Amino acid sequence: MxxxxxxxxxxxxxxxxxxxxxxxxxxxxxxxxxxxxAPLAHNLAWMQRFAEAHGARLAPHGKTTMTPALFRRQLEAGAWGITLATAPQCRAAFAHGMRRLLMANQLVGRANMAMVAELIAAGAEVYCVVDGVENVRQLGRFFAERDLKLAVLIELGVPVGRCGCRDQAGVEALAEAIAAEPALVLAGLEGYEGVVHGEDPAAAVSDYAQRLVETALALDAAGRFDVAEPIVTASGSAWYDLIAEAFQAASLDDRFVPVLRPGCYVVHDHGLYREAQRDVLRRRPDLQHGxxxxxxxxxxxxxxxxxxxxxxxxxxxxxxxxxxxxxxxxxxxxxxxxxxxxxxxxxxxxxxxxxxxxxxxxxxxxxxxxxxxxxxxxxxxxxxxxxxxxxxxxxxxxxxxxxxxxx
Missing domain, CATH: 2.40.37.20 (D-serine dehydratase-like domain)
Structure with a gap:
């Protein structure tokens, strides 16, 4: 038919x-x-093996496909959770059985906050990112009014990049602001290397990954995290090898939960990510097939x-x-x-x-x-x-x- x-x-x-x-x-x-x-099954297994070999968890970015059947297969292959970009995406994923949701974005607007509050009240484990004191205050008030706790990750950005704190002083000020909000739980640190540029982008991404590691360790040493195993997460679909290597070299899995978030890997492509994968295999000839x-x-x-x-x-x-x-x-x-x-x-x-x-x-x-x-x-x-x-x-x-x- x-x-x-x-x-x-x-x-x-x-x-x-x-x-x-x-x-x-x-x-x-x-x-x-x-x-x-056949290639779908290969990709699911390949990326899961890659993450596990580097001591990391996998939370594939669900915005790539917004296809619940693929979410389920990613979880069945061993994924730790699903990453989403918006509150409605989180709601859709939860409606199809996804329980651990990493919203790699700022939660802004009362209507969106209400969606996430409903998910938490229904039993979802939700994380979102913050990069500004005013957003922290808004979230703190909203979730306190509902007697709910919201897990947040500080986002570490780069100059002229997208969102995220631009320097260590901004990170520390944000950690102070989160500590002043009883409804917020500082659960880790988040970054996105896809906005890192330069004449030598691979070196720039490696430098950013190292900065992310050092910031996480500094926050931990200062006792800023409110959970026993804070999350450290980054990685899109182009530079995941460099992020994973930095996390592994720092032995983050001894104290943190390192999480990689590529999404496009599940079906890959014939353009942008095919070229990115060739670069990965040039950097890592030990990786098999790709x-x-x-x-x-x-x-x-x-x-x-x-x-x-x-x-x-x-x-x-x-x-x-x-x-x-x-x-x-x-x-x-x-x-x-x-x-x-x-x-x-x-x-x-x-x-x-x-x-x-x-x-x-x-x-x-x-x-x-x-x-x-x-x-x-x-x-x-x-x-x-x-x-x-x-x-x-x-x-x-x-x-x-x-x-x-x-x-």
Whole structure:
């Protein structure tokens, strides 16, 4: 059975009615966002092993996928918790069974505070970050009024970066302010290295990681933490190796709970994070194999209006476009999954809302309307949020599951 409708609210595509076992090349309405089971399983196990080998816990950033079925698989693989970016994301994750929620962001606004208060009252273990005294005072008043305790992590930032205390004096002043609020519990230190830049970004990230370690140790030595095992957490999807190495070198797991928070690793990509992973493997040749791209979007050639140009039914509403999609493979509609056709020299030149302009080489003389093309994307976050459901497929391109998102 094909999907019941082409799109849901806001243009996000709904594939929830696709039958299990359907043939992606002949029984599914396209375009469709597809996750391949084999690389997905590989990535789940690979990153979990990496974290454990470095004495760290894994709290994958759920904003990447907002897909509860993937959250569950991450927890089943050994993840310590799930990271989220907003209070509504935390509420959605809790509604689907996630109990330990690390909100790697400031909790601002009474409506958002109320959501988190409801989660805590319902039994969720919630952490959020703070970087300013006024926010600390607002949180302290709000949660005291409700007789609840809120666990907070001080965020350590960098000059001209994003959020976070810029220097040690700011960290110490914030720790003082938290200590003055009985409803707040200082549970650790948080950072994000993805905003660190410089002529030598790897060295700059390593320096930042060391600063994060030293700040955590200084707060601990001063008796600032209110919990027996404070959290120290950082790491996006590009520099996780450098953060993990700094945590391990300092033996943080002897006193702290070191937590890594990459999110994009779960499906990886064919752009930004593929390049980042190559850098990781260059820095760490001892790591085996690395991550594999698991997310693709399948779409069909819609028109061949002139020589050298194919219009594919794939657009900005279907796939992330901070980098243009990459043609990977081509199939005949109804064909066999191992009967792939060439896309050598194919290049996406432009995306409109629901059309891709694909330049073809002279040798592409076998292209027909209806051909199915698998495309790779960069930055998976910006593809997941376009879909109500993604299709999990096996190596035979048979649909194994329909994975609902909750953006």
């Amino acid at each position: 094909k999907r019941a409708a082409n799109a849901g609210a806001g243009g996000r595509v709904d594939k929830g009615t696709v039958e299990l076992g359907a043939d992606l090349l002949g029984g599914v309405s396209l375009p469709a966002a597809v996750i391949h089971e 991550l594999e791209p698991a997310l693709e979007v399948f779409a069909q050639v819609q028109s061949l209006p002139e020589p050298g140009l194919a219009i594919v039914a794939l657009g900005k509403r279907d796939i992330g476009h901070d980098q243009l999609p990459v043609p990977l493979r081509r199939y005949r509609e109804g064909g066999a999954p191992d009967a792939t056709l060439s896309v050598a020299g194919w290049q996406v030149a432009k995306l409109m809302d629901q059309h891709a302009f694909v330049h073809l080489p002279d040798a592409a003389d076998d292209v027909t309307v209806g051909d199915i093309v698998a495309f790779g994307a960069s930055h998976p976050c910006l593809t997941f949020d376009k879909w109500h459901h993604l299709l999990l497929v096996n190596e035979a391109l048979e649909v194994q599951d329909s994975l609902a998102t909750c953006f």
